Amino acid sequence: LAAAAVRKLIAGAGGKTGAQTRYWQNRIDTKFARALIRQGKMAEGEWHFRDALERSTREAGANSVPTAKFALELANVQLRQGRYEDALGQASAARTTLEQRKAGESANMVYALLLIGWSQVMAGRFETAIAAFEQRAQTARDGGGSVVWGYAMIRTGRAEAALPML
Secondary structure, X not given: OHHHHHHHHHHHOOOOOOHHHHHHHHHHHHHHHHHHHHOOOHHHHHHHHXXXXXXXXXXXXXXXXXXXXXXXXXXXXXHHOXXXXXXXXXXXXXXXXXXXXXXXXXXXXXXXXXXXXXXXXXXXXXXXXXXXXXXXXXXXXXXXXXXXHHHHHHHOOOHHHHHHHO
């Protein structure tokens, strides 16, 4: 219902809307896409994230923080689908944007580095994954150990260092 109301508002304005309306449209689409993904409807969820990403690119610019957020959402669903290179590309692009926008210590950057690390592990590139996880832990200032990071450590012969993470 909320999505229909926002679309009706946008149609009534001849497609010309303010930032607040676009914000709510993107927020509703994001929540809907996440619900689809939780239901296992990955392709549908991805479609909604792609739509929001394209809209954000048009409205806020390709190198904006909102667009980077949508790229991270898309990377997450691609990672869940086993499309590791696609996920890595989206997360890396978001990371670059966040660095350019001086958002290098944000929660979005922490998430970008996590997705990069996961994508690298799943693609079998354990050393580069470890570097991403280390940068994530430093950015988040939380130590950031995880099972996936621990797995990468084991695969690179550092089982002892992986124990606390596992």
